[in-house]
Each structure stands twice: as C-alpha cells, then as structure tokens.
Amino acid sequence: MISRRVLLRLPMRPSLRAPCLIGPRPSNTGWPIGVPRHPRPLVRRWESSSIAKSTAAGDTSVNTTSGTVGSDNTGHIETGPNESILFFDNIFPLRLSSVLMWRAWETNELLGRFNSASLSFLDPIGLVKRAIPKSAPITVTEIIPRLKEGGAYVKFTYPKDISATKIEDELVKSLNKKPVKPWFNPLRSIKSHLVLGRPWLEDLHRLPKSRLRIEFVPAKDSEAPTELSQESLFSLFRRYGKISDIVSQPPDSKVLPKFAYVDFMLVRDAILARNCVHGFVIQEEGSKNQTRLRLSYEQRVKPHHIWNWLTNHPRIVFPIVAALLAAFTVAVFDPIREFFVKWVKRQTSDIFTFHKRHDDDAGLDALFTHRKDLIEAMQNSLLETVETFIVVHGPRGSGGRELVMDQVLEGRPDVLVIDCRQVVEARGEAGTIRKLANQVGYRPVFSWANNLSSMVDLAIQSTTGVKAGFSENFESQVTKILQTTASALKDVSLADKKKRDRDANLTDDAYLEAHPERRPVVVIDNFLHKSDERGVVYDRLSEWAAALVQSNVAHVIFLTTDTSFPKPLGKALPDRVFHQITLGDLTPDVAKQFVVSQLESDQDVNRKGDKTNENKHNKTHDTPTITEKQRRRDLQELDECIDLLGGRLTDLQVLARRLKVGQSPKKAVEDIIEQSASEILRMFLLANKGDGNSASSTDKKWSTEQAWYLIREIASQERLRYNEVLLTNTFASSLTAGAANPEVALESLANAELITIRSRHGRPATIGAGKPVYQAAFHRLLADPVVKARMNLAVLTELAKIEAKNIDKAEGELSVLASLPSQPYQAADRVNYLLAKLQGSQKKIVGYEKEMGELKKVLTEEM
Numbered sequence: 128m129i130s131r132r133v134l135l136r137l138p139m140r141p142s143l144r145a146p147c148l149i150g151p152r153p154s155n156t157g158w159p160i161g162v163p164r165h166p167r168p169l170v171r172r173w174e175s176s177s178i179a180k181s182t183a184a185g186d187t188s189v190n191t192t193s194g195t196v197g198s199d200n201t202g203h204i205e206t207g208p209n210e211s212i213l214f215f216d217n218i219f220p221l222r223l224s225s226v227l228m229w230r231a232w233e234t235n236e237l238l239g240r241f242n243s244a245s246l247s248f249l250d251p252i253g254l255v256k257r258a259i260p261k262s263a264p265i266t267v268t269e270i271i272p273r274l275k276e277g278g279a280y281v282k283f284t285y286p287k288d289i290s291a292t293k294i295e296d297e298l299v300k301s302l303n304k305k306p307v308k309p310w311f312n313p314l315r316s317i318k319s320h321l322v323l324g325r326p327w328l329e330d331l332h333r334l335p336k337s338r339l340r341i342e343f344v345p346a347k348d349s350e351a352p353t354e355l356s357q358e359s360l361f362s363l364f365r366r367y368g369k370i371s372d373i374v375s376q377p378p379d380s381k382v383l384p385k386f387a388y389v390d391f392m393l394v395r396d397a398i399l400a401r402n403c404v405h406g407f408v409i410q411e412e413g414s415k416n417q418t419r420l421r422l423s424y425e426q427r428v429k430p431h432h433i434w435n436w437l438t439n440h441p442r443i444v445f446p447i448v449a450a451l452l453a454a455f456t457v458a459v460f461d462p463i464r465e466f467f468v469k470w471v472k473r474q475t476s477d478i479f480t481f482h483k484r485h486d487d488d489a490g491l492d493a494l495f496t497h498r499k500d501l502i503e504a505m506q507n508s509l510l511e512t513v514e515t516f517i518v519v520h521g522p523r524g525s526g527g528r529e530l531v532m533d534q535v536l537e538g539r540p541d542v543l544v545i546d547c548r549q550v551v552e553a554r555g556e557a558g559t560i561r562k563l564a565n566q567v568g569y570r571p572v573f574s575w576a577n578n579l580s581s582m583v584d585l586a587i588q589s590t591t592g593v594k595a596g597f598s599e600n601f602e603s604q605v606t607k608i609l610q611t612t613a614s615a616l617k618d619v620s621l622a623d624k625k626k627r628d629r630d631a632n633l634t635d636d637a638y639l640e641a642h643p644e645r646r647p648v649v650v651i652d653n654f655l656h657k658s659d660e661r662g663v664v665y666d667r668l669s670e671w672a673a674a675l676v677q678s679n680v681a682h683v684i685f686l687t688t689d690t691s692f693p694k695p696l697g698k699a700l701p702d703r704v705f706h707q708i709t710l711g712d713l714t715p716d717v718a719k720q721f722v723v724s725q726l727e728s729d730q731d732v733n734r735k736g737d738k739t740n741e742n743k744h745n746k747t748h749d750t751p752t753i754t755e756k757q758r759r760r761d762l763q764e765l766d767e768c769i770d771l772l773g774g775r776l777t778d779l780q781v782l783a784r785r786l787k788v789g790q791s792p793k794k795a796v797e798d799i800i801e802q803s804a805s806e807i808l809r810m811f812l813l814a815n816k817g818d819g820n821s822a823s824s825t826d827k828k829w830s831t832e833q834a835w836y837l838i839r840e841i842a843s844q845e846r847l848r849y850n851e852v853l854l855t856n857t858f859a860s861s862l863t864a865g866a867a868n869p870e871v872a873l874e875s876l877a878n879a880e881l882i883t884i885r886s887r888h889g890r891p892a893t894i895g896a897g898k899p900v901y902q903a904a905f906h907r908l909l910a911d912p913v914v915k916a917r918m919n920l921a922v923l924t925e926l927a928k929i930e931a932k933n934i935d936k937a938e939g940e941l942s943v944l945a946s947l948p949s950q951p952y953q954a955a956d957r958v959n960y961l962l963a964k965l966q967g968s969q970k971k972i973v974g975y976e977k978e979m980g981e982l983k984k985v986l987t988e989e990m
Contacts, residue, residue: 202328204271209284211291212322213298214402215258216278216395218251220311221335254309255279258317260301263294271328276335276398280326295321318399320367324420325406336424337394339364339401342386346408346417353414354385363404364389368396388425397424468543468568468615495534497717501708505535505684508706512643514676515703516696517684521710522898523880524777527686528652530710535684541619541647543567543612543681545668548653551661556601559661563605567612602663609671617680620646639679648682649675655689658878669699676700690877690884712899713774719765721776725783764792772796773899803904807838811881812908812918829872830863832925835918837882837894842905847894849873849884857922860929916985923982927975930968937965 204212255270259281269282285294298319306316341360343352355363357373364370374388391397405422437444495502508517519527536542545566553562564570620639625631630638639646651668658665672683677700685692696705713721772778778799785795811834836857840847852858858869866872873894877884880897887893896902908914941961944954 203325204269204280204282204328206282209287210268210282211285211294212326213281213283213295213319214278214322214326214399215255215281215317215319216399217309217312217315217317218254218279219272219274219277220309221275221277221394249310251279251309254307254317255281258298258302258307258319260297263297263301264289265294273328273402275333276402277395278398278402280322280328280402291321295319315395318395320399320403322403323407324404326402327405333424335394335398335401336426337391337397338425338427339389339391339397340386340423340425341389342384342421342423343418344384344421346419350416352384352418353411353416355387355409355411355418355420357387359409359411360387360389363409364391364400367391367400367403368393384421390427463571465611465615465618467570468612469619495530497713498530498710501710502530502534505531505708509535509648509682510644512640512679513706514679515700515705516672516676517682517706517708518692518696519684519686519708519710520690520692521688522712522775522883523688524775524898525710525712526776527710531650531684531686536648536650539648542650543616543647544650544652546652547664547668548656550664551657559664560601560604560608563664564608567608569608569611602667605664605667606671609667613671613675613680616647616649616675617678620680636679643679643682646679646681648684650684650686652686654685654687655692655695658689658691665695666698669695673699688878688880691874711774713776713779715766715769715774718769718772718774718779721779722765722769722783722786725780726786768792768796771900771903772799773902775898775900778898778900799900800903800907803900804907807881807901807904807908808914810879811835811838811876812914828865828868828875830861830866830925831918832857832863832922833861833866833872834876834881835922837876838905838908839918841882841894841896841902842909845895845902849891849894852894856926856929860932862925862928862932912985913989916982916989920979920982920986923975923979927972927979930971930975933968934965934972937961937968941965 206212251272252270259265259267265283265285267281267283269280271280271282273279283294285291302317302319308314308316341355343354345352354376357375360373361370369392370389371392372388372390374390376382376386389397389400391400401422401424404420407420408417409420410417505517505519519531521527532542532544545563550559550562550566553559617635617639621635623645624635624638630641633641649672651672654668655665672685675681676683685696693705712718768782769779772782781799782792782795785798786792790798812831836855837847837852840852852873853869858872861867861869861872873882873884873891876882877897881901882897883895884891885893885895896905941958944950944958944961947954
C-alpha cells in the first residue's frame with residue numbers, strides 16, 4: 128500500500144517515481160527499462176537546417192530539427208545515449224491552434240531563432256529559452272512544437288555524470304521560483320516535465336480533453352498486462368496536476384484492452400500527463416508482468432440528471448411546461464396587448480372621420496334630420512344604465528352605419544368598432560384570428576403558432592399517449608382575444624376615476640354603474656354577415672357583448688341587416704329585451720330632399736369655377752350661358768322617378784351621382800332599374816349556371832323556382848301573405864336539395880335581399896320586394912317574354928314532377944292494397960281516396976303540360 132505521506136509529497140517532488148511502482152526505472156540515458164528501442168536511431172533533419180554551435184556551459188543551442196510527426200514520419204521521437212526529452216506546456220494558445228497550423232512553425236527559420244539574443248517576449252521559442260535555466264547542463268538538439276496541444280517537445284543531451292531526473296528537478300524548481308507566463312495566458316505559468324514514455328506525434332484531428340483514457344497493453348507479446356489500481360494511477364499522474372476523479376473499468380466488463388479514466392481539473396494538466404506518460408512501461412506492485420500505458424483523450428460524458436428526469440416523465444413535464452408558457456404569456460404579452468387595445472380605441476374616432484367627404488355630409492343632413500328622433504333616443508340610451516343591447520336593424524343601404532358613427536357617436540372619444548365582414552371573410556382559422564385581433568388592436572398575435580403547436584401536441588400525444596395541451600382550438604383563441612379586450616375596456620372606463628372625486632370610495636362595479644356616460648362604446652358592424660360561416664365567432668361575440676353590458680363595462684351597439692338576429696342575441700341575453708331600432712326606407716319627400724341636397728352641395732363647390740370661366744367660354748364659343756334655372760329644369764321629373772326608385776339610401780346616392788354627370792332623372796332611374804333586373808337575373812334566376820357568385824353555391828337554401836315564384840307574385844300583388852306562400856307546392860314540396868324547408872328558404876332569400884319579410888305582433892306576416900327599386904325590376908323581368916317563359920317553364924316542370932311523385936306514391940299504396948288476399952270493405956274508402964288523388968294529379972299534369980307546350984313555343988319563336 129502507498130502511504131498518505133508519500134502521496135501528498137509527490138506533487139512537490141516531481142523527480143520521485145511512484146512508490147508503488149517497482150521494477151523498471153529510467154536509466155541514466157533517460158529511457159525506461161523494457162521499452163524496445165529502434166535498432167538504428169533515425170533522426171530526421173531538415174534539408175536547410177543549420178547546425179548550431181556549442182556554447183559555453185549553461186548555454187543552449189539548436190542542433191537538429193524534426194517534423195511534427197516524428198522521425199521518418201513514424202510518429203515517435205528517437206533518442207540516443209545521454210539524450211532525453213522534456214515537454215513544455217503552455218507555449219501556444221489552445222484556442223488558436225487551428226489558425227497557427229497554417230503557419231510553418233517547424234521550419235528552421237523559426238527554430239533557428241532559439242539561439243538569437245533578440246527574441247521577443249511574444250515569440251513561443253523565446254518562452255522555451257526563458258524557461259530553461261542557464262545553469263542547466265544540457266544542449267538542446269531538437270524543438271518539436273505541438274500546436275494543437277499548446278506545447279513543445281525539447282530533446283536535449285546531458286553529461287554522463289548526471290541523470291535526467293536531476294535535470295528535471297532543477298528545471299521544475301527553477302520554474303516554481305521564477306515562473307514564466309506567456310502573454311496569452313498570464314494566469315498560468317509554463318510547466319515542464321521529463322517524458323517518461325515514448326511520445327506519439329500524431330497529426331490527427333483529435334483535440335485535447337480533460338479526461339485521459341489509460342489503456343493497459345502488454346509490454347511484451349508473451350506477457351499479459353496487469354491492470355493498475357487507482358492508488359498507482361494517482362501516484363503516477365498527480366504530479367502533472369490536480370485530479371478530479373479516477374474511474375476504473377467495471378469488473379464484469381469484457382472490453383479489451385483493460386482501461387481506466389483519469390479526469391484532470393484542467394485540460395493543460397491532461398495534455399502534460401499524456402505527452403509525458405504515453406508509452407511508459409510500468410510494473411504494478413505484487414505483479415510479475417510489466418504493463419505499457421497507452422493514453423488518449425476522451426470526451427467526458429457529463430451526467431444530465433435533470434434532463435434525464437424531464438425526458439423520462441413527459442406526462443408530468445409537458446403539462447407543467449404548458450402552464451409555465453401560459454403564465455409567461457399572461458405576464459408578458461397580455462399587458463402589451465391591453466395597451467394596444469386602448470391605443471386603437473383612442474384612434475378610432477380620427478380614423479372614421481378621415482374618409483368623410485363634404486358632399487356626403489351635405490346629402491346626409493336631410494337623412495339625419497328625418498331620423499332626429501332615433502338619434503336622440505340612442506344618445507339617451509348611452510347616458511343610462513341599461514343592461515341590454517342596442518340593435519340597429521335595417522336593409523343594406525339604409526344608412527345605419529352613418530347614423531351611428533356620424534351622429535350618435537359623434538365626438539365620443541372611446542369607440543371600438545368590430546367589422547364582422549372582414550373577420551368571417553378571412554381565409555382559414557389563422558386568418559380569422561388575425562383579422563379579429565386587428566379589429567380590436569390585439570397585438571402581438573401569433574396566429575401561425577397554433578398550427579405548429581398542434582403538430583407538436585399531436586407528436587407528443589402519439590408518443591406518450593397524453594395530450595400536452597400546447598395548442599389552443601379556434602374557439603379558445605377567439606375567447607382569449609375578447610377577454611383581453613374586455614379587460615382593456617374596463618381600464619378605459621375607470622381611467623377618469625380620481626381619488627379626489629366624491630365617488631372615489633365606490634367600488635369599480637358601483638362606479639361604472641353610477642357613471643354610464645364614461646363607459647366606452649363597442650359597435651359590432653355587419654353582425655350575422657354570412658351567418659352560415661364562422662358561427663362560433665358570432666356566438667362568442669354575443670356572449671362577450673352580453674358580459675360587457677351586464678358588468679357595466681361598455682355599451683354595445685349591433686348593426687345588422689339579418690332578420691334572424693334575435694336568435695343568437697336572445698341566447699346570450701335570455702332575460703333582456705333589446706333596444707331595437709329599425710331603419711326603413713325614406714319617404715318620397717325626404718328622398719327628394721336628400722337627392723336635391725347632394726346636387727346643391729356639388730353645385731356650390733363648382734359655382735366659383737363656373738363664374739371664373741364664364742367669360743372665357745363666351746369668347747371662344749357662341750354657346751349661351753346655362754342659367755341655374757335651366758340647369759334644374761329636369762328635376763321636376765324627380766317626383767315620378769323617386770316613386771319608382773323608392774327611398775333606399777344607396778339607390779338615392781346612385782341617382783344623385785348619375786344626375787351630377789348630366790343624366791336626366793328618367794334616364795337615370797331607367798338605368799338603375801335595368802341594372803337591378805340584370806342583377807336579379809344573374810344572382811337568383813340563372814344561379815344554377817355556376818357563375819361563381821355566392822348565390823350559385825351548392826349549399827344555398829332556396830331554389831330558382833322559389834325565387835321566380837316570389838318575383839312573379841310580388842310584381843302582381845306587391846304584398847304576399849307569409850303563410851300562404853308556405854303552403855304553395857313550390858315551397859312546401861320543393862324537389863331541390865337544400866330548399867325543402869320553406870321557412871328557411873324564405874329567410875335565406877330575405878338575407879340575400881330579394882325579398883323583405885315584415886312582422887306583425889312578433890310573427891312574420893307579409894312578404895315584399897327586397898328594396899323598392901326591385902318592385903320595378905320585377906315588372907321589368909316579367910315584361911321580357913323569354914325570361915318569363917323560361918322561368919314559368921321551370922316552375923311548371925317542377926310542379927309536374929311533384930304531381931308525378933304524388934301519383935307514384937298513390938300507385939305504390941294501391942299496389943299494396945291490391946296484394947291483400949281478400950279485399951276488405953274497410954279499405955274501400957282509402958282506395959277511392961287514392962284513386963281520386965291520382966286522378967286529380969293526372970289532371971294537373973295534363974294542364975301543366977299544355978301550358979308548358981305554349982311556353983316552349985314562345986322560347987322557340989322569341990330571341
């Protein structure tokens with residue numbers, strides 16, 4: 128066993144050999160016993176090398192040079208009698224070895240500088256010369272740099288009356304007393320030790336590591352190597368630096384050769400040990416055989432206990448990670464998003480007033496004067512604590528948006544507008560989320576991250592069997608955006624609450640209830656636009672709006688043209704009555720005043736230009752000046768034209784624009800009616816041609832025959848009874864897929880604005896044209912013999928098919944009754960009923976076919 132005293136003294140006396148090592152020792156020549164020599168020492172010399180002259184005692188000189196791969200490229204350095212090798216560490220920087228490899232460090236020009244007296248402190252060769260004391264009785268014969276290991280081999284000769292170990296002792300003591308520190312590593316001095324083994328000068332791409340793999344190989348072919356104990360390894364390697372651990376090979380391991388790991392604290396110490404001990408032949412205490420040590424660098428595998436536990440417990444880790452990510456999102460991104468929501472709301476009023484035009488303002492004054500009572504009623508509602516919605520309903524073009532934004536909310540600072548049209552028309556769920564976030568100012572939004580997180584969640588679920596919960600579905604993301612917006616709205620409502628106010632002692636809820644005038648206003652425009660798409664968005668918006676009004680956070684105004692709005696809103700607020708405002712068409716007097724006011728505003732703008740150019744036109748042309756009275760003479764036709772056109776705001780604006788470009792009222796109205804008729808023909812009657820519009824989609828809930836039936840009957844009667852239409856065969860027995868439900872068909876046609884359904888006492892009562900100009904357009908379509916014949920033929924064809932279906936049903940039932948073994952007298956009434964029904968259907972088919980023949984004749988004769 129090795130005494131503790133000896134182990135502790137080893138680093139202080141590097142010249143001592145390990146006490147546990149017995150047998151071969153280095154001879155006076157510096158070469159260990161038992162190591163086979165080359166039969167003939169070969170020393171490779173550079174062709175242009177210069178032999179340095181011997182100097183006085185203590186002086187050193189370069190005698191030979193060698194390549195980096197040893198003598199004759201064998202990878203070893205051969206020594207002769209009275210020759211040994213020292214390894215100097217910390218001569219070159221380790222991190223720059225790949226760069227230094229490109230420079231010719233081994234040339235004789237570099238090595239020849241060893242004898243120079245003017246060596247710079249930056250020169251690596253100068254560091255070697257400074258490290259060797261002048262009193263050392265040695266003569267340097269070779270310097271072989273090891274760039275990737277940051278050191279150099281120095282082969283030297285020494286007198287016969289002194290041993291190499293004493294020279295090593297003197298060198299170590301000199302470096303301890305007068306450390307030599309390189310410029311690139313001022314914290315560590317140069318260290319040097321005698322090379323005990325047979326160094327291997329390889330130029331492989333193997334970078335130094337702090338762990339050494341010590342392999343125990345036979346010193347002689349006939350002898351089995353002995354595995355060294357940890358005590359022996361410690362005694363041998365501790366002199367080169369502090370050791371952190373020694374790991375022996377497991378006893379049951381069958382890996383050959385046997386090995387052990389020695390882990391140094393520093394990479395430089397491992398380099399020094401590897402270059403000094405590689406190839407050293409040693410005999411373990413108590414063993415008869417010698418062992419050669421073969422050293423190599425080994426990548427230390429650090430234990431990752433935390434990572435191993437995380438990867439081995441995914442069912443615990445992934446939910447925790449998901450919770451941490453959610454908490455991080457709430458803590459970091461939610462305050463940023465609330466800030467942007469507040470900023471967007473404060474900019475809303477400026478955004479909506481930016482696009483207004485002077486002529487639109489002048490033309491809308493008449494409309495706003497006509498609806499002054501509605502405006503005042505809505506403004507009063509915004510000053511009261513009414514926990515319900517304000518619903519502004521009217522057909523497209525009735526001016527609901529202008530009424531609310533330009534009059535009711537004029538001058539109000541905190542207004543948030545959500546346009547459902549942009550949200551539901553976005554492409555895909557990610558696009559819908561992005562559009563909704565843009566509407567409320569919710570940013571940053573990572574709509575693309577949901578697809579990535581869904582893929583990760585699916586991969587984790589397929590491997591672990593547990594859903595990690597990283598991804599959020601579409602509905603949860605919409606809810607999160609709306610919840611963040613609600614939080615920002617509440618902060619805006621409480622922004623004016625001061626500590627000095629008399630209501631400062633009230634709670635937030637009590638303060639909001641006491642000050643309805645300070646609540647922001649949320650306007651949800653185009654509600655139920657394409658209600659069959661993105662129904663989740665409308666449901667979440669309804670529930671969110673209900674929470675806002677019930678908690679007194681904000682006032683909510685819905686703008687919609689869909690007649691089915693009571694269903695989703697009633698589901699969100701089942702115990703409230705909506706403050707509903709219905710916008711109808713303008714009366715003829717107000718409609719005329721609206722058109723004239725727009726013309727007058729345009730003439731006021733151009734009046735100055737006409738006066739300044741009047742003299743110029745009179746001089747160049749003989750045309751008389753057009754007076755204001757002559758310019759307005761054709762406006763006397765407005766009364767008759769507006770009766771045909773109706774009071775729809777958008778149609779009146781089209782009429783005013785046509786009048787401004789010089790058309791007469793009659794001509795303008797004729798063009799509008801013609802355009803409307805073409806639109807109806809394309810959208811509703813020829814929809815089955817598949818022209819790409821929304822009405823021609825395969826999922827429509829009405830048929831062409833139903834649309835034509837309504838056009839034909841409304842053109843002749845103007846108003847139809849709702850229930851009477853439901854009982855007609857065209858609606859009650861439609862053979863078109865998707866149009867079998869008559870009420871759904873009528874509601875779909877109303878949403879498409881072909882018809883208007885008016886209610887009485889809360890129930891649908893009458894059916895009329897979608898807008899006033901459609902009444903004239905219906906007459907125009909009936910006046911076209913080809914359109915009328917084609918559409919009537921389609922209706923009669925469907926009616927004939929319906930009757931034929933009734934006949935098939937009656938015949939089938941009669942065949943069942945006829946198959947009975949005996950004809951019971953109780954079935955006689957049923958048989959007579961079926962026969963009468965069959966006869967009636969047959970008569971109808973005969974009548975339909977007669978009419979169809981006449982219509983086909985018209986189609987063959989008319990162009």
